[in-house]
Each structure stands twice: as C-alpha cells, then as structure tokens.
Amino acid sequence: MATSAEYGLGPQAFPRGWFIVAESSELDQGPMAVRYFGQDFALYRGESGTPVMLDAYCAHMGTHLTAGRSAMIVRNGQQIEGDSIRCPYHAWRYGPDGHVNDIPYHDGPCPKSASIRSYPVRDVMGCVMMWFDPEGGEPEFEPPFVKEWDDPQYVRWQLDHLGVINIHTLEVLDNMADARHLGPTHGAPCEYFENEMRNHVVIQRQGGHIQIYDAHLHSVTWYTGMGILLSKQNFGGTLIFELIANTPVEDGVTKAWHAALVRGQNVPPSEEDIVIAKASQASALEAFATDFEIWKTKRSALKVMQLKNDGPFNTVRKWAGQFYMPREEAKARQQELNGMHLMKDFPRPDSKWQEEGFEDGLFSGQ
Ligand code: FES
Ligand SMILES: [Fe+2]
Structure with a gap:
C-alpha cells in the first residue's frame, strides 16, 4: 500500500x-x-x-x-x-x-x-x-450517466460488491493506459488503441479479437474523475455497458464495485433476458477479477518502468494529478493534456465505429 x-x-x-x-x-x-x-x-x-x-x-x-x-x-x-x-x-x-x-x-x-x-x-x-472535494466546493460537473439505464429494453444491473483492497485507486486507473496487458491478462490483445482526454474525462478506445468469445471486441471506456469507469462494449454484435467503481477508503486503500447493463430481446425484459444479463455480468466480472487478483497481490508501482511502446501510463497518471490539486490549478493541467494520446505501435480505431454513432450520448456529466 x-x-x-x-x-x-x-x-x-x-x-x-x-x-x-x-x-x-x-x-x-x-x-x-x-x-x-x-x-x-x-x-x-x-x-x-x-x-x-x-x-x-x-x-x-x-x-x-x-x-x-x-x-x-x-x-x-x-x-x-x-x-x-x-x-x-x-x-x-x-x-x-x-x-x-x-x-x-x-x-x-x-x-x-x-x-x-x-x-x-x-x-x-x-x-x-x-x-x-477537499476544498469543500460544489460539484464542477454532473455524475456520469448512461442513457440506456432508462431504456426499457435494458436489464438494470445490481452491483457486485468487491470489497476493500490495499491498493491505491491510481493503480486501478492505470488500466486506462494499459494496452499491453490486454493480451496476457484478458486474452484480448488490442489491434488498435488510443486515449483521449477531455478535462475531467479520460477515454480509451480499443479493440481486437477476444479469445473467450471468439469474436471481435470494440470498447470505448471512460473514467469520469478518478472514481467511476463506464465502458460500452460490442462483442461481435452483442452490446453491454460495464461499470467499475473505485472509491478511496483510506489513503492507499480502495473499495470497488462492478456491474453490467445488458440489452435484452424483449420489452420489458423477459425472465430469460434477465438470466442472460446476469450471466453476462458474471462473465464481465470474471474478466475484471483477473485484474483484481493482480492488484490484490502486486506491490505498489510508485513509478512505472515505462518502455516507449508501453501504454501512456505517465500521461494518465498526470491526468489523475488534476484531482489532487486545487481546482484553480487543475485547469492548466487539463489544458495541457486535452486531446488525443496515440501509441506508435497501434493504429486508431476504424472510423466506422464513429460513423455508426457508437459514441452518441456517451461521456455525459461533462
Ligand atoms: S444529541 Fe447528544 S450526542 Fe447527539
Ligand atoms: Fe484489465
């Protein structure tokens, strides 16, 4: 810790x-x-x-x-x-x-x-x-929200309570930059990868073949501040939204939750849709549990020994720093980092994902 x-x-x-x-x-x-x-x-x-x-x-x-x-x-x-x-x-x-x-x-x-x-x-x-807010200020932005939560075709989630782990929230956030763990840890090596920063939101877009589903996975994942990750994922045509939340309990100790919002076949969702949604959440949790197991047992990485072809850990950590400084100073940090952060080894996502409106309505709370 x-x-x-x-x-x-x-x-x-x-x-x-x-x-x-x-x-x-x-x-x-x-x-x-x-x-x-x-x-x-x-x-x-x-x-x-x-x-x-x-x-x-x-x-x-x-x-x-x-x-x-x-x-x-x-x-x-x-x-x-x-x-x-x-x-x-x-x-x-x-x-x-x-x-x-x-x-x-x-x-x-x-x-x-x-x-x-x-x-x-x-x-x-x-x-x-x-x-x-350590300074006691009012909210600067709204909490994140996925509009599909109000869509009657989606089966609403119940949270998986993952408990408290002795790791700093920052090491959970490292996942946003971590292109190189997707193959070894999740069996889904990325074929394209990018990060984007928009003030208090950091976005990751990536995709590739995922072994356990034998399908193409495209995901757009975003943290709103340090605490709440949402991810929209297309597994060969199946759509799910995933939530990962991490809240500091003590300095260096984190409590975590997980959930998935899954589109059913019927409105309102049938019993079978609910069973399928729960199974999807369970398999999303299984993938996340792999990260979790690593975090539970790793030592802290105060600095990442970052190779030039690693994901941009240091940039994401610098982005995280904005939330640990007075909000007036944070503005300059945001302006410095806003925009795209690309990796030399990976192309950007195919523009068809944008054309299909995959990101319409995401990144609310800005
Ligand atoms: S009212 Fe007496 S301790 Fe709260
Ligand atoms: Fe991961």
Whole structure:
C-alpha cells in the first residue's frame, strides 16, 4: 500500500470528484455508517427519497448518527423525520443541510456552532454517489450517466460488491493506459488503441479479437474523475455497458464495485433476458477479477518502468494529478493534456465505429 504523496500526485491526499458510496438498494434498508476518504459519514435516505450524507458525529457529544440500531428512537422508527435525522443519544435533529433544526428540550434557536458538514449526493443508475472535494466546493460537473439505464429494453444491473483492497485507486486507473496487458491478462490483445482526454474525462478506445468469445471486441471506456469507469462494449454484435467503481477508503486503500447493463430481446425484459444479463455480468466480472487478483497481490508501482511502446501510463497518471490539486490549478493541467494520446505501435480505431454513432450520448456529466 502506498499513499497519494508517495505517488507524487498532488498536495491533497484524496481526489475531488464523484464517487460511489453505496448501492441505492442498500440505503433503502435504512441509515448506513460509511467510511471513505479517511472520514466517517452518516448516510441515510430522507422520507422524500433523497439521499443525505453528513459528517458522522453529532456536535453535542460526538455520537455517530447512524452507527447504532439499538437506541429506542431508532427501534421505534422515529429517527428520520422528513429529510432530517435525529441523533440517537439526545435526539438533536439535523437537517439535510447539516444544521441542527430541533433540540427537544431546548428553548430558543438551535446553536449555529452545532452544524456539521453536508455533502452533495445523488442517486444515479442504482448507485448513491457523493461529490467529494477537499476544498469543500460544489460539484464542477454532473455524475456520469448512461442513457440506456432508462431504456426499457435494458436489464438494470445490481452491483457486485468487491470489497476493500490495499491498493491505491491510481493503480486501478492505470488500466486506462494499459494496452499491453490486454493480451496476457484478458486474452484480448488490442489491434488498435488510443486515449483521449477531455478535462475531467479520460477515454480509451480499443479493440481486437477476444479469445473467450471468439469474436471481435470494440470498447470505448471512460473514467469520469478518478472514481467511476463506464465502458460500452460490442462483442461481435452483442452490446453491454460495464461499470467499475473505485472509491478511496483510506489513503492507499480502495473499495470497488462492478456491474453490467445488458440489452435484452424483449420489452420489458423477459425472465430469460434477465438470466442472460446476469450471466453476462458474471462473465464481465470474471474478466475484471483477473485484474483484481493482480492488484490484490502486486506491490505498489510508485513509478512505472515505462518502455516507449508501453501504454501512456505517465500521461494518465498526470491526468489523475488534476484531482489532487486545487481546482484553480487543475485547469492548466487539463489544458495541457486535452486531446488525443496515440501509441506508435497501434493504429486508431476504424472510423466506422464513429460513423455508426457508437459514441452518441456517451461521456455525459461533462
Ligand atoms: S450526542 Fe447527539 S444529541 Fe447528544
Ligand atoms: Fe484489465
């Protein structure tokens, strides 16, 4: 395990951006105590359905707002009122903005100094995503979204929860540049490969013959910030979208999720479509698990010993650095890197993929 500072990413230990913090269906079960970015948070769904994320600890005496289930106020179902939450110790009530808006035994205004921080959160594609910003700023862009999520022909995913690994998020992101692992690791050596950078989005386009399906694979994969990868893949005519999400838990420790969105034959999808979609997600997971196994057991690569015919690891790592520096400085980094990054050994994708509208509507959230 190595830290952001050891990789030389920037002055901040944790990156700015949108990150998955829970699956929406988990939050439906009740308030959650979660830990990311080296901090504890209280996460709950208000009665309006809106997810709310607050600093975990009550200003009164430091009680974790959502860690316990045994206080009577929780057991009686009285903890959530509207979109506010009451502390299980003395029932101070916090609004979704983090301000105390009721103290049951106190006359007069609630103390302003009791406020705790509230974080922007959204429900997107069955995931609860938070905007994290070490500078405390509002979101600079929207979370990524695949419009097919709302297409009734697609079978919506449920997340694979891959747990916590002792590896820095950066080493997961290295995959974006890694043309040379596609053959040895995945049995799908690329015949063409390119990267493109558009501000906070990094794109990879690649394709070639994939051994396990005996078909041509074309994929367009993009990270929106450091946390959320989406990939549109055509396996000899079959279309799927894949999600890989990675959120820092501590500096150098990462929690990961995976999912696939698969087009069915029927509207709405039949039982058989659902079975096929689940099987597709499972085989996509199997491919990803190969990367995962390597990450779990490798030592940290603080520097990549990059050959000139390796993928552009250092450029992608430089792109990642923008999220570890103040946002004003990040602009210059974006401008420096925006555009195409090509490898000498590989041609660019055939233009037919663009002509067929393969990328229409992708890279939302810009
Ligand atoms: S510790 Fe939260 S209300 Fe007292
Ligand atoms: Fe990979």
